[in-house]
Amino acid sequence: xxxxxxxxxxxxxxTIAALIGMAATPxxxxxxxxxxxxxxxxxxxxxxxxxxxxxPALALTAIPGASLTVPWLLVGTHLQVDGLARPLVLVSAxxxxxxxxxxxxxxxxxxxxxxxxLLVCHVGTTVVFTAGDxxxxxxxxxxxxxxxxxxxxxxxxxxxxxxxxxxxxLAVFSEGAVLAALLLVTAAGGTLIEDAPRAVxxxxxxxxxxxLLLVGFGVKAGTLPLHVWLPLAHPAAPxxxxxxxxxxxxxxxxxxxxxxxxxxxxxxxxxxxTLVVVALAGAFLAVPAGELQSEPKxxxxxxxxxxxxxxxxxxxxxxxxxxLAAAVVPAAVAYAVHHALAKGALFLGVPVWSHHAHGAxxxxxxxxxxxxxxxxxxxxFTSGSVGKYAAKNAVEGVELGGVDxxxxxxxxATGSTILLLRAGWLLVRREPDVRSRADAELGAWLVxxxxxxxxxxxxxxxxxxxxxxxxxxxxxxxxxxxxxxxGLAITAVALALGRRGSxxxxxxxxxxxxxxxxxxxxxxxxxARMVGSAARSAVVxxxxxxxxxxxxxxxxxxxxxxGRAYDALESGLSSRAGGGAVVVLxxxxxxxxxxxx
Numbered sequence: 001x002x003x004x005x006x007x008x009x010x011x012x013x014x015t016i017a018a019l020i021g022m023a024a025t026p027x028x029x030x031x032x033x034x035x036x037x038x039x040x041x042x043x044x045x046x047x048x049x050x051x052x053x054x055x056p057a058l059a060l061t062a063i064p065g066a067s068l069t070v071p072w073l074l075v076g077t078h079l080q081v082d083g084l085a086r087p088l089v090l091v092s093a094x095x096x097x098x099x100x101x102x103x104x105x106x107x108x109x110x111x112x113x114x115x116x117x118l119l120v121c122h123v124g125t126t127v128v129f130t131a132g133d134x135x136x137x138x139x140x141x142x143x144x145x146x147x148x149x150x151x152x153x154x155x156x157x158x159x160x161x162x163x164x165x166x167x168x169x170l171a172v173f174s175e176g177a178v179l180a181a182l183l184l185v186t187a188a189g190g191t192l193i194e195d196a197p198r199a200v201x202x203x204x205x206x207x208x209x210x211x212l213l214l215v216g217f218g219v220k221a222g223t224l225p226l227h228v229w230l231p232l233a234h235p236a237a238p239x240x241x242x243x244x245x246x247x248x249x250x251x252x253x254x255x256x257x258x259x260x261x262x263x264x265x266x267x268x269x270x271x272x273x274t275l276v277v278v279a280l281a282g283a284f285l286a287v288p289a290g291e292l293q294s295e296p297k298x299x300x301x302x303x304x305x306x307x308x309x310x311x312x313x314x315x316x317x318x319x320x321x322x323x324l325a326a327a328v329v330p331a332a333v334a335y336a337v338h339h340a341l342a343k344g345a346l347f348l349g350v351p352v353w354s355h356h357a358h359g360a361x362x363x364x365x366x367x368x369x370x371x372x373x374x375x376x377x378x379x380x381f382t383s384g385s386v387g388k389y390a391a392k393n394a395v396e397g398v399e400l401g402g403v404d405x406x407x408x409x410x411x412x413a414t415g416s417t418i419l420l421l422r423a424g425w426l427l428v429r430r431e432p433d434v435r436s437r438a439d440a441e442l443g444a445w446l447v448x449x450x451x452x453x454x455x456x457x458x459x460x461x462x463x464x465x466x467x468x469x470x471x472x473x474x475x476x477x478x479x480x481x482x483x484x485x486x487g488l489a490i491t492a493v494a495l496a497l498g499r500r501g502s503x504x505x506x507x508x509x510x511x512x513x514x515x516x517x518x519x520x521x522x523x524x525x526x527x528a529r530m531v532g533s534a535a536r537s538a539v540v541x542x543x544x545x546x547x548x549x550x551x552x553x554x555x556x557x558x559x560x561x562x563g564r565a566y567d568a569l570e571s572g573l574s575s576r577a578g579g580g581a582v583v584v585l586x587x588x589x590x591x592x593x594x595x596x597x
């Protein structure tokens with residue numbers, strides 16, 4: 001039974017994606033992202049099955065320790081739903097199922113290509129979370145990373161193609177760093193993932209491996225300064241794709257850190273402190289950058305950067321203080337579970353608000369979005385309070401520059417509150433695209449909202465080795481409340497100053513020009529264009545120098561026959577045979593020199 005579920009979880013989505021590819025119609029024009037009604041029974045069946053392909057992965061989480069071993073695949077493939085994988089596979093399957101239903105069953109938006117790429121990304125994400133050996137992990141990570149390019153460029157607009165270029169450059173950079181790190185991990189004896197942390201700790205290249213892991217997985221996790229793809233990819237990608245990008249895929253970076261960094265095996269205070277500082281810088285700097293945007297999905301992307309900074313700070317604490325790793329790791333997973341579902345509901349809720357926020361449905365949608373936003377902010381009685389409470393207990397006593405980390409981390413919730421208020425304001429002001437009746441998009445979103453309310457509490461209580469969940473005592477409630485109240489107060493003061501005209505014009509305008517989406521990627525793109533221009537100039541100059549040299553040689557050897565001989569010699573040496581002859585001749589000279597010496 002378990003083997004059958006594994007086969008269905010991995011093979012069925014890829015089979016459906018292949019069928020979609022074989023039944024593909026000619027390419028649509030740019031900007032046309034409609035999904036025409038299927039006109040054959042096979043196409044209807046394929047789109048009907050697509051959202052259901054996530055159910056076998058969901059079923060695997062009901063079997064503690066479900067595993068699969070395929071000794072003939074790669075260097076021996078091992079998959080296992082262990083304590084770390086189980087909660088993340090559950091939320092990943094829920095997210096992908098909801099995203100696929102919102103696209104495939106709604107009969108509009110996204111196109112069959114989006115469904116196919118979502119299916120491939122789902123398989124890659126599942127393999128990343130469940131891989132038991134290093135080679136299989138890298139296979140899943142690469143599959144997920146490169147398939148996500150199809151999600152980003154789905155609309156094929158100029159903005160989407162630009163976001164795709166930035167994403168694929170960083171994805172290749174990430175893949176290279178991760179591959180180099182995992183090769184070193186394997187060489188040190190970390191073929192199996194359970195052996196990897198100790199292998200890294202005992203390796204002669206620990207510092208190099210840790211640096212590569214932090215950078216490689218930091219791209220996926222959106223860590224400063226590798227975060228620039230997120231604010232570009234989210235507004236370009238369809239909302240269903242954004243839901244899985246922000247909800248599930250960025251957690252692959254977290255999983256890479258938890259699987260391969262020597263957490264609990266070695267004390268790395270320098271690396272840990274560096275990661276904590278960089279993570280908190282990203283968490284706090286994302287707030288002003290997001291506040292100056294005019295697109296709600298861009299603001300939500302900066303919110304994701306801020307919250308992933310929170311998670312990265314937890315990983316940094318575990319690196320610096322190995323005795324805390326046993327408490328930090330499950331706390332990070334609990335926070336990731338809540339964030340995945342709540343942020344997925346927010347991204348998927350952007351089109352839901354536009355399409356269904358009218359009549360009686362308006363209040364249902366408003367309550368769902370408001371609840372997801374409160375969860376992300378960590379308000380009392382929400383799933384977000386679970387992750388933040390666990391994190392607070394895990395890092396208690398850790399100081400950064402003389403300041404207790406317990407006093408700094410709640411301010412991330414303040415930043416989240418400010419960003420979510422901005423996103424909500426922009427969403428309410430958008431021109432609605434009303435649909436007359438409920439559809440699969442609304443239904444999938446409601447399921448995701450309900451899962452976000454229930455699943456984090458159940459998972460934390462039953463699957464994660466945490467000592468307790470937040471109680472109802474006044475101190476605990478106040479600890480979860482004051483960061484949200486502070487965010488509301490800061491927003492109110494900013495609005496009052498704006499109405500009085502006391503804020504600079506670029507702050508009041510906040511249309512994405514002061515800090516464009518992607519922030520530091522803009523000067524980076526300018527620098528890349530300058531380097532490309534310089535390289536082209538160098539190539540042109542080299543060609544001109546070659547032509548001048550040719551003319552000089554012809555003046556020295558004016559004979560037409562000599563010129564023809566020169567041309568023939570140049571042509572011969574430029575050919576493959578001529579080049580081979582030169583190599584052989586050079587080898588013979590070296591051999592002769594060796595004999596004579």
